[in-house]
Amino acid sequence: xxxxxxxxxxxxxxxxxxxxxxxxxxxxxxxxxxxxxxxxxxxxxxxxxxxxxxxxxxxxxxxxxxxxxxxxxxxxxxxxxxxxxxxxxxxxxxxxxxxxxxxxxxxxxxxxxxxxxxxxxxxxxxxxxxxxxxxxxxxxxxxxxxxxxxxxxxxxxxxxxxxxxxxxxxxxxxxxxxxxxxxx
Amino acid sequence: xxxxxxxxxxxxxxxxxxxxxxxxxxxxxxxxxxxxxxxxxxxxxxxxxxxxxxxxxxxxxxxxxxxxxxxxxxxxxxxxxxxxxxxxxxxxxxxxxxxxxxxxxxxxxxxxxxxxxxxxxxxxxxxxxxxxxxxxxxxxxxxxxxxxxxxxxxxxxxxxxxxxxxxxxxxxxxxxxxxxxxxxxxxxxxxxxxxxxxxxxxxxxxxxxxxxxxxxxxxxxxxxxxxxxxxxxxxxxxxxxxxxxxxxxxxxxxxxxxxxxxxxxxxxxx
Numbered sequence: 001x002x003x004x005x006x007x008x009x010x011x012x013x014x015x016x017x018x019x020x021x022x023x024x025x026x027x028x029x030x031x032x033x034x035x036x037x038x039x040x041x042x043x044x045x046x047x048x049x050x051x052x053x054x055x056x057x058x059x060x061x062x063x064x065x066x067x068x069x070x071x072x073x074x075x076x077x078x079x080x081x082x083x084x085x086x087x088x089x090x091x092x093x094x095x096x097x098x099x100x101x102x103x104x105x106x107x108x109x110x111x112x113x114x115x116x117x118x119x120x121x122x123x124x125x126x127x128x129x130x131x132x133x134x135x136x137x138x139x140x141x142x143x144x145x146x147x148x149x150x151x152x153x154x155x156x157x158x159x160x161x162x163x164x165x166x167x168x169x170x171x172x173x174x175x176x177x178x179x180x181x182x183x184x
Numbered sequence: 185x186x187x188x189x190x191x192x193x194x195x196x197x198x199x200x201x202x203x204x205x206x207x208x209x210x211x212x213x214x215x216x217x218x219x220x221x222x223x224x225x226x227x228x229x230x231x232x233x234x235x236x237x238x239x240x241x242x243x244x245x246x247x248x249x250x251x252x253x254x255x256x257x258x259x260x261x262x263x264x265x266x267x268x269x270x271x272x273x274x275x276x277x278x279x280x281x282x283x284x285x286x287x288x289x290x291x292x293x294x295x296x297x298x299x300x301x302x303x304x305x306x307x308x309x310x311x312x313x314x315x316x317x318x319x320x321x322x323x324x325x326x327x328x329x330x331x332x333x334x335x336x337x338x339x340x341x342x343x344x345x346x347x348x349x350x351x352x353x354x355x356x357x358x359x360x361x362x363x364x365x366x367x368x369x370x371x372x373x374x375x376x377x378x379x380x381x382x383x384x385x386x387x388x389x390x391x392x393x394x395x396x397x398x399x400x401x402x403x404x405x406x407x408x409x410x411x412x413x414x415x416x417x418x419x420x421x422x423x424x425x426x427x428x429x430x431x432x433x434x435x436x437x438x439x440x441x442x443x444x445x446x447x448x449x450x451x452x453x454x
Contacts (some may be wrong), residue, residue, distance in 0.1 A: 014248075015252060016253070018249060018255060020245075026236060030234070035233055035234050038234070050240070050244055053244050060255070061252075097255075112262055138208075142229050143229060143233070162202035164203070
């Protein structure tokens with residue numbers, strides 16, 4: 001947001017029902033929220049992101065805080081929606097995890113597509129090694145672009161626990177690369 | 185020490201916090217060990233990026249704005265008289281819309297961290313931290329009964345139902361004063377906590393107890409009942425949590441107050 005459109009003014013306008021303010025919030029957050037939900041196996045991530053956004057609208061009168069707190073709060077709602085969706089889908093998400101949700105990169109020539117495909121397969125394989133919580137943390141950090149503190153808030157954990165999860169997750173990925181290097 | 189522990193110990197020295205932060209935020213790590221992971225994470229970032237369409241943006245913005253206007257009108261019209269009335273009746277419990285959100289937050293966190301607890305057994309205190317952050321986000325956090333009830337909710341989430349009851353009891357004890365005598369309610373919760381601590385519950389019953397305790401905490405925070413009626417409601421709910429569901433057994437022959445949740449009026453069937 002530009003300095004002229006401070007978060008505080010956008011938030012206040014959104015609380016008063018200004019459509020331009022909601023468009024601004026949606027443009028800022030819909031992408032990361034959808035990406036996060038997709039990476040965590042949400043059955044219909046775009047619809048779920050929309051539901052999240054409307055829930056934010058219903059609850060916004062009660063929100064007070066900074067832009068970072070708001071962002072974190074939105075992801076808390078998205079996370080909750082994800083859990084509800086998983087339950088509704090009969091826990092289908094437990095088998096539809098991050099590596100299954102990855103889409104093949106679009107466009108490009110045959111050679112680059114082949115390279116991208118290899119990398120995508122690499123990610124599928126790599127993330128299959130991680131625990132659910134490690135995937136949650138990496139998705140929130142990398143795709144949703146949340147800070148450690150915001151991620152901790154969404155997951156209901158201490159920042160130290162999030163740091164440990166992200167370190168272990170990255171170490172697992174690194175170890176996989178090392179083992180592949182030995183085997184090649 | 186296992187081979188993996190050795191490996192992890194070694195990597196900690198070569199895989200710094202600084203490099204981890206750079207990796208996760210799209211920067212260029214200093215070490216080769218970390219830098220080798222950058223393409224993987226960049227691919228994850230690219231695959232997870234979505235651009236909302238103009239049509240979706242307009243549609244959701246219009247709908248959200250409409251909802252916000254309705255909520256704004258509703259809260260402006262309803263907040264002042266009801267909050268003033270409730271405050272007179274229950275001076276120890278904030279009844280602002282923000283507290284409503286905090287309650288929603290505790291239920292949310294109970295559900296959310298419940299998943300984490302079930303999956304790997306979260307460390308004690310984790311959910312309290314989450315609750316604190318939730319309170320911070322809605323502008324609460326200055327203590328008081330509301331916050332203590334949220335903390336009790338966090339204990340429930342960790343399967344520590346007896347401790348949750350004891351925590352709520354202490355909160356009620358501390359909240360009583362000249363305006364309210366909630367000694368009987370607090371005593372009922374202490375008693376239920378003791379009974380529950382002595383019970384050997386299987387998983388199914390344990391989950392049922394957790395659900396009932398969470399429901400009771402929500403009722404305590406939201407009810408408009410006062411003094412004796414409040415005591416009676418809490419006592420009834422507390423008995424039912426531990427399977428003592430006879431409404432007339434409180435000694436005065438009265439049934440549960442009218443706003444005690446219907447699901448709690450029939451006991452656990454034990």
